[in-house]
Amino acid sequence: MSFFCVKCNAELSLPLNGKPARTESCHNCGKDLHACVQCQHYDTSAYNACRESQAERVVEKERSNFCDYFQFHKNGPSAKESNSKDDALKKLDDLFK
Secondary structure, eight states: OOEEOTTTOOEEOOOTTOOOOTTOBOTTTOOBSSBGGGBTTBOTTSGGGBSOTTSOOOSOTTSBOOOTTOOBOOOOOHHHHHHHHHHHHHHHHHHTO
16 A cells, blocks of 8 residues: 655655654655644544544644554545546536536
């Protein structure tokens, strides 16, 4: 399975369980990997920006932390996500032509 940094989309080499060490950082941009913004539970629309209800509150979402529920996100590069969003919007626009 491939893992990608949410900041720079660099492909990362992580263990198969997807849990980087707390002090590990991206080889390309230097951002912390064991941080909320890199986690699959991170959701800005959820309470405390986390979908894991038992996780303790973390104030600095881009800094490394000690969260026991951390799981590296499973999405590919964000460029692919934006392309799919653009494709969906284009299809929607085409419906009303």
